Amino acid sequence: MKNYTSLSDIENLQELIAEALALKNENTSASFGKGKTLGMLFFNPSLRTRLSTEKAAKLLGMEVMVMNADKDGWALEFEDGAVMDSNKAEHIREAAAVLSQYCDIIAVRAFPGLIDRNKDEEDTVINSFVKYATVPVVNLESATGHPLQALTDAITVSELKKVNRPKVVLTWAPHPRALPQSVPNSFVEVMQKMDVDLVITNPEGYDLNPKVTKETTILHNQEEALQDADFVYVKNWSSYEDYGKILNEDRNWTFVKKKLEITNDAKVMHCLPVRRNVVIDDAVLDSGNSVVIHQANNRTFAAQVVLRRLLSRD
Amino acid sequence: MKNYTSLSDIENLQELIAEALALKNENTSASFGKGKTLGMLFFNPSLRTRLSTEKAAKLLGMEVMVMNADKDGWALEFEDGAVMDSNKAEHIREAAAVLSQYCDIIAVRAFPGLIDRNKDEEDTVINSFVKYATVPVVNLESATGHPLQALTDAITVSELKKVNRPKVVLTWAPHPRALPQSVPNSFVEVMQKMDVDLVITNPEGYDLNPKVTKETTILHNQEEALQDADFVYVKNWSSYEDYGKILNEDRNWTFVKKKLEITNDAKVMHCLPVRRNVVIDDAVLDSGNSVVIHQANNRTFAAQVVLRRLLSRD
Amino acid sequence: MKNYTSLSDIENLQELIAEALALKNENTSASFGKGKTLGMLFFNPSLRTRLSTEKAAKLLGMEVMVMNADKDGWALEFEDGAVMDSNKAEHIREAAAVLSQYCDIIAVRAFPGLIDRNKDEEDTVINSFVKYATVPVVNLESATGHPLQALTDAITVSELKKVNRPKVVLTWAPHPRALPQSVPNSFVEVMQKMDVDLVITNPEGYDLNPKVTKETTILHNQEEALQDADFVYVKNWSSYEDYGKILNEDRNWTFVKKKLEITNDAKVMHCLPVRRNVVIDDAVLDSGNSVVIHQANNRTFAAQVVLRRLLSRD
Numbered sequence: 057m058k059n060y061t062s063l064s065d066i067e068n069l070q071e072l073i074a075e076a077l078a079l080k081n082e083n084t085s086a087s088f089g090k091g092k093t094l095g096m097l098f099f100n101p102s103l104r105t106r107l108s109t110e111k112a113a114k115l116l117g118m119e120v121m122v123m124n125a126d127k128d129g130w131a132l133e134f135e136d137g138a139v140m141d142s143n144k145a146e147h148i149r150e151a152a153a154v155l156s157q158y159c160d161i162i163a164v165r166a167f168p169g170l171i172d173r174n175k176d177e178e179d180t181v182i183n184s185f186v187k188y189a190t191v192p193v194v195n196l197e198s199a200t201g202h203p204l205q206a207l208t209d210a211i212t213v214s215e216l217k218k219v220n221r222p223k224v225v226l227t228w229a230p231h232p233r234a235l236p237q238s239v240p241n242s243f244v245e246v247m248q249k250m251d252v253d254l255v256i257t258n259p260e261g262y263d264l265n266p267k268v269t270k271e272t273t274i275l276h277n278q279e280e281a282l283q284d285a286d287f288v289y290v291k292n293w294s295s296y297e298d299y300g301k302i303l304n305e306d307r308n309w310t311f312v313k314k315k316l317e318i319t320n321d322a323k324v325m326h327c328l329p330v331r332r333n334v335v336i337d338d339a340v341l342d343s344g345n346s347v348v349i350h351q352a353n354n355r356t357f358a359a360q361v362v363l364r365r366l367l368s369r370d
Numbered sequence: 371m372k373n374y375t376s377l378s379d380i381e382n383l384q385e386l387i388a389e390a391l392a393l394k395n396e397n398t399s400a401s402f403g404k405g406k407t408l409g410m411l412f413f414n415p416s417l418r419t420r421l422s423t424e425k426a427a428k429l430l431g432m433e434v435m436v437m438n439a440d441k442d443g444w445a446l447e448f449e450d451g452a453v454m455d456s457n458k459a460e461h462i463r464e465a466a467a468v469l470s471q472y473c474d475i476i477a478v479r480a481f482p483g484l485i486d487r488n489k490d491e492e493d494t495v496i497n498s499f500v501k502y503a504t505v506p507v508v509n510l511e512s513a514t515g516h517p518l519q520a521l522t523d524a525i526t527v528s529e530l531k532k533v534n535r536p537k538v539v540l541t542w543a544p545h546p547r548a549l550p551q552s553v554p555n556s557f558v559e560v561m562q563k564m565d566v567d568l569v570i571t572n573p574e575g576y577d578l579n580p581k582v583t584k585e586t587t588i589l590h591n592q593e594e595a596l597q598d599a600d601f602v603y604v605k606n607w608s609s610y611e612d613y614g615k616i617l618n619e620d621r622n623w624t625f626v627k628k629k630l631e632i633t634n635d636a637k638v639m640h641c642l643p644v645r646r647n648v649v650i651d652d653a654v655l656d657s658g659n660s661v662v663i664h665q666a667n668n669r670t671f672a673a674q675v676v677l678r679r680l681l682s683r684d
Numbered sequence: 685m686k687n688y689t690s691l692s693d694i695e696n697l698q699e700l701i702a703e704a705l706a707l708k709n710e711n712t713s714a715s716f717g718k719g720k721t722l723g724m725l726f727f728n729p730s731l732r733t734r735l736s737t738e739k740a741a742k743l744l745g746m747e748v749m750v751m752n753a754d755k756d757g758w759a760l761e762f763e764d765g766a767v768m769d770s771n772k773a774e775h776i777r778e779a780a781a782v783l784s785q786y787c788d789i790i791a792v793r794a795f796p797g798l799i800d801r802n803k804d805e806e807d808t809v810i811n812s813f814v815k816y817a818t819v820p821v822v823n824l825e826s827a828t829g830h831p832l833q834a835l836t837d838a839i840t841v842s843e844l845k846k847v848n849r850p851k852v853v854l855t856w857a858p859h860p861r862a863l864p865q866s867v868p869n870s871f872v873e874v875m876q877k878m879d880v881d882l883v884i885t886n887p888e889g890y891d892l893n894p895k896v897t898k899e900t901t902i903l904h905n906q907e908e909a910l911q912d913a914d915f916v917y918v919k920n921w922s923s924y925e926d927y928g929k930i931l932n933e934d935r936n937w938t939f940v941k942k943k944l945e946i947t948n949d950a951k952v953m954h955c956l957p958v959r960r961n962v963v964i965d966d967a968v969l970d971s972g973n974s975v976v977i978h979q980a981n982n983r984t985f986a987a988q989v990v991l992r993r994l995l996s997r998d
Contacts, residue, residue, distance in 0.1 A: 093739060095735065119742045121735055121738050123734070123735070127729075127752075128726070128729060128730070128731075128734065128752065129729055129730065129731035129734075130729060130957050133960070137966060138960060138961065139960075139961040139962060140959035140960050140961060140962050141860045141959065141962050142860070145957045145959070146956070146957030146958070147957075149960075149969075149970075150956050150957065150969075150976065150977070150980075151731065151957075154731070154732055154956065154977060154980040155735070157977070157980065157981040157984070158732075158735045158739045158984065159735075
């Protein structure tokens with residue numbers, strides 16, 4: 057593995073999942089990453105991603121250096137040829153090249169602006185690091201994808217499925233703020249690589265990028281979609297068509313307990329943080345059907361397996 | 371020890387003090403905490419607590435992950451059943467459960483609001499972590515107590531006392547800002563467990579919570595209280611009766627050099643940070659009577675002994 | 685070495701450079717700093733300095749504790765005898781003494797205000813730490829100097845020079861913001877200790893502190909200065925004479941490609957971050973003449989050699 061910035065960096069998903077689940081059950085040798093340094097740069101807040109990736113690196117024996125990019129350091133310029141006479145003090149070319157000398161792996165979180173779709177789709181921050189860094193780059197959630205979360209989700213579904221080919225439903229839910237499509241994008245992409253029956257359900261106007269969803273079934277009727285589901289992944293996202301907008305706050309889409317009855321006693325997943333009683337009701341989150349905490353734990357093992365691959369470059 | 375959120379978590383104070391003083395003089399084996407992770411969450415600023423606890427954990431061989439809770443992560447919701455449609459992105463239930471998977475011990479600092487006494491006395495942040503975390507929780511100063519500081523103070527008095535039963539005076543001093551009662555509360559509580567003659571002195575209107583002070587003598591005449599003191603603990607706090615208010619800024623309560631003459635050549639203590647020439651005069655802080663730096667050093671050993679107990683759960 | 689706060693702390697520069705270049709090529713034993721702690725305090729932003737110093741310490745086996753001084757901790761009072769009734773919660777006397785107990789080396793970054801020259805020249809923050817700390821203090825860039833950068837620059841010139849006595853030109857360049865003189869000051873001072881032919885060139889009104897430049901040639905004609913240069917160090921600084929002011933934004937001083945032709949195929953240096961196309965043109969930075977990334981890498985080895993000396997106190 058050369059970088060881990062999108063799911064296409066994974067050659068053999070099943071192998072990676074198996075490796076992660078093995079790691080989860082073994083006492084990892086701390087010698088693998090000894091003398092190696094992970095640099096983590098945050099342009100946006102993070103709890104799980106920050107701590108699980110740091111934990112994973114340390115379990116591998118790595119040193120970790122964490123920076124809140126704009127607050128601790130300098131505002132970065134990403135445009136080539138820019139005459140840097142405004143508020144950006146450092147160009148990504150220098151920042152990435154220098155960090156590559158201090159770190160053996162660079163991990164970066166940078167959310168979309170949700171204003172200009174074309175700009176967000178260029179995923180400038182993460183792609184600039186890939187372009188100018190000379191060490192592997194890890195995506196800690198970029199404008200369009202969250203492949204560490206998606207690998208976690210694939211691990212979780214593999215671990216908890218009771219049938220060979222489970223039905224997995226990704227359902228939109230309301231939320232008071234406009235959120236990125238990065239998590240649902242990567243979830244759809246990773247599920248498309250798995251032996252599952254994937255269905256997406258969302259209100260009209262909320263269809264994800266068709267280049268991501270491809271042939272995947274999209275239903276605008278949540279009840280129909282949830283029929284016999286083995287896994288329900290609940291998640292809000294803002295509109296892709298009317299880019300970055302909130303078109304709907306209909307609480308009928310909130311995942312409440314009675315919706316479980318339509319499913320096949322489904323496991324309920326969410327990447328967290330979750331707005332209780334807006335996205336998912338307390339009664340679901342506090343029931344045995346919720347696996348959100350179990351899922352969050354798998355973040356560590358997803359990160360560990362990716363870091364191991366990047367260190368060994370195999 | 372299961373948690374360390376209040377002094378009542380200590381079973382045998384003398385044993386703990388002896389252990390801390392032994393640690394201070396030995397080269398701690400770094401293997402005790404090897405492979406274990408301390409997560410530290412700060413809702414408020416910290417210098418000594420942050421660094422001494424981090425140092426203590428590392429001396430034990432632990433890994434440490436530090437987060438400025440609201441700045442680096444997500445604003446937390448603590449209310450059960452809340453419909454999370456405002457600015458709080460994550461519920462304590464998820465945050466505590468997830469952190470419990472990444473960390474072997476969680477340490478939390480969360481100051482009081484000093485507006486609503488009942489609310490502060492619920493000590494919601496620390497108590498919610500205890501409720502929802504599945505690993506031990508350490509109080510790095512909560513709304514009502516600072517038990518790591520109090521253990522430090524007990525260690526310091528034990529170490530420096532010259533008579534079997536020293537007279538220990540806690541005296542209020544003026545301060546330009548309204549401060550919590552957490553430090554004096556915990557100091558009073560820990561001294562009540564020690565073989566000392568404890569006297570509290572403060573202006574009228576500044577009596578601490580009677581549930582804390584209990585039978586301890588409270589004098590409103592500082593001079594009378596200081597007579598023959600072996601230790602003087604100087605500290606400001608805002609009013610408990612007229613909750614969170616500054617009722618008095620009388621510089622006659624500042625601890626100045628001539629007040630030492632009334633005492634039995636007392637050792638002067640303070641938890642730091644200290645406002646020089648408002649709380650305590652330069653002439654006292656820079657004299658041989660001041661033990662505030664010595665006291666701050668004991669923070670490391672208090673933290674170390676608590677972390678050891680929590681790791682071994684004995 | 686007792687502290688490293690200015691270049692005068694270096695006894696034998698050549699020895700230090702040789703040691704750094706040896707470190708660069710060896711696998712450092714991580715045992716040298718084992719059980720020792722570096723505390724880093726930032727009053728200003730930092731990327732290279734933060735990460736290279738942290739990396740250096742960890743390569744030596746040290747633990748590192750990083751604090752954004754005012755944000756994570758308490759605002760510090762530096763004035764002796766101050767009546768601390770305003771917004772400063774802690775005096776440097778306590779802060780430095782306490783940190784000396786938690787850390788084996790304290791490293792501090794504190795920029796100048798660029799308003800009051802006399803005040804900046806007192807370099808209060810770094811000098812107060814030296815005065816009140818009981819452990820070695822490292823300057824991570826103070827109001828008047830940046831000796832870790834200067835040592836890096838000396839290492840880089842030593843490593844890359846092709847003639848015994850290279851011509852080294854320090855040239856001013858325009859910049860949209862008023863910058864400190866700390867980097868050029870220390871660069872001039874370190875080059876004065878080297879066997880080089882040093883020339884400074886800057887517009888009128890931009891002459892550096894004469895106590896720093898001493899007998900060094902200062903030319904106000906950039907073209908004349910650049911003749912046959914082996915190294916060109918490009919850097920902006922605000923006026924020393926009309927203190928902290930921007931007197932000139934003349935882009936004729938920008939270092940563009942055609943200026944290289946006057947030189948002896950010079951290596952181009954800069955401490956970074958660099959404003960592209962304002963300070964130095966893309967065509968220079970992206971050419972083989974630029975050694976700015978190579979130079980940044982040497983930060984790690986400069987820091988390592990200084991930390992080693994401070995730990996061994998030799």
